[in-house]
Amino acid sequence: MTVIPVLAIGALLLALHHFVIRRTADWVGKHFVAPDYDLPPRAQLDSRHAGPPPPAHRTEERQTVADAAWAGDWKPAERYVQAAGEDWDERWSRLELLQHVAGEDDAWLEAWRAAEPGNCDAATLHASIMVHQAWEIRGSGYAHEVMTSDMNRFRAMLPAAIEEARQAALLDPANPGPWVVMITAARGAQYRRAQFKPLWEGLVARAPHHYEGHWQALQYWCAKWFGSDRRMMRFARQAVRKAPPGSPLAGIYLHALDELIYRPATFAQPVTPLMRRLLKRVAASFEQVAPDDERLPALRHLLAHYMVRSMMYARALEQFRLIGPWCGAQCWRKSGNPVVAFETARGTAAKLSRTRPTPAPKIYGIGR
Structure with a gap:
């Protein structure tokens, strides 16, 4: 069969499918x-x-940590993070909560860093906040939608955040948290693939199935940053294959599909x-x-x-x-x-x- 008949059959099937979906949507509205x-x-x-x-107990625990921090006591926050142990996904989730707490008032974090300058979690949290502050200036739009002055400020802030994360990594070589921060900042800092590779290797050497680390790396490999649709989908398929029991890592593939389908000017994926x-x-x-x-x-x-x-x-x-x-x-x-x-x-x-x-x-x- 030649190419033209194949394309014609494909177009016919697609049109038929759309017709069925429209008819079904009408049925849903009236009879479902x-x-x-x-x-x-x-x-x-x-x-x-x-x-x-x-669960209520989880909400209460989080609120207790936040209230103590806003009252100037950073020790519950430290214990809250340490209690996650080497469950690195959970440890990162707790750091993200503390980042929101610090967004309201970060005096407790500065006190924590002053009291424990060798604490990797405190240093990682500070570096992550620096990255997010830079991203707030840039906004979530595509590059052509961002004012030049905001883009320049954004890019100027990231090297310091990456350096802060590098210093945090020295405080606890086994902790993948600083590496997640560096991977997050890398695309905004316009890291080339050769620069990004050691950051990725540093993360997976410490936490090979880190969910947030994979999500941030997926963003680096997508077409709107420094990859392509092919590279991104290959990365996402690998996440499905290597997802260990009990981890939601396979969900990275769904985020990749989202990136393909909802990108402007992208045709429907077959x-x-x-x-x-x-x-x-x-x-x-x-x-x-x-x-x-x-x-x-x-x-x-x-x-x-x-x-x-x-x-x-x-x-x-x-x-x-x-x-x-x-x-x-x-x-x-x-x-x-x-x-x-x-x-x-x-x-x-x-x-x-x-x-x-x-x-x-x-x-x-x-x-x-």
């Missing part, structure tokens, strides 16, 4: 009854959150057998992640979203059942109305999966 498919009713959907709130196989592997990996992992709900939303786009409707329906009533994830907010987007997606999964509805039996007569 979520409980018939073991899903929460639309009236219970919560667009404020992507998942359930953290659905391939490889993509479907990888989405299945991601789902299998998530089954081994602790249910209370706070990264998991947002990743499940992305997984369900891309399974629907990949016409994996039965598997998407499984994810929607695990997600429950929470629909505040960014992938649904992008449409402007997360409830409608979420309802349409899960209704589409229910309808096109050919799952037979199981309506609740009607109760006749006078209810008690």
Whole structure:
């Protein structure tokens, strides 16, 4: 078969698929009854959150640490980070919380650094704050959207932050935290690939499956920074393959798909057998992640979203059942109305999966 007939068939199938999706969306709006498919009713959907709130004891612990810091006592913050031990993902998550606390008032952090100049966590936190302050000046827009003066200030601030992170790394050679900071700053500092490579090697030598480190590296390898679609997807596929049991690392692949599809002027990505196989592997990996992992709900939303786009409707329906009533994830907010987007997606999964509805039996007569 020549190229032209193949392209024509592909275009015809794509048009047919779009027609089916439009028809299905109409059915969802008029006839979809979520409980018939073991899903929460639309009236219970919560667009404020992507998942359930953290357990009360975890919230109380965080608030206690924050209150103590704002009152000038940095020691609870130090103990809070140290309690994570060598669970480097958790340790980084706790540093991120302290970064938000310092955003309100950082006097406690300066006191901590003065009292313990050899503390790697305090030094790492300070370096990370320097990077985020630089990024706040730059903003989140594409390079051509940023004022030249802001871009110059942004780039001028990063070398000092990287040097601060390098010094932090010397304080605790086993701690990957400073290396995450350096990887985060590297793309803004316009590090060439030869400069970035030793930073990446330094991180994975200490924490080969560090989630935030991989997310930041994915950003470096994407086309809008210093990589390409091919390099980014290769990196994301490797993350799926090497994700250990219990880690959400395979979710990096979903972020890569997000980068491809929502980049301006990017055509719709074709659905391939490889993509479907990888989405299945991601789902299998998530089954081994602790249910209370706070990264998991947002990743499940992305997984369900891309399974629907990949016409994996039965598997998407499984994810929607695990997600429950929470629909505040960014992938649904992008449409402007997360409830409608979420309802349409899960209704589409229910309808096109050919799952037979199981309506609740009607109760006749006078209810008690």
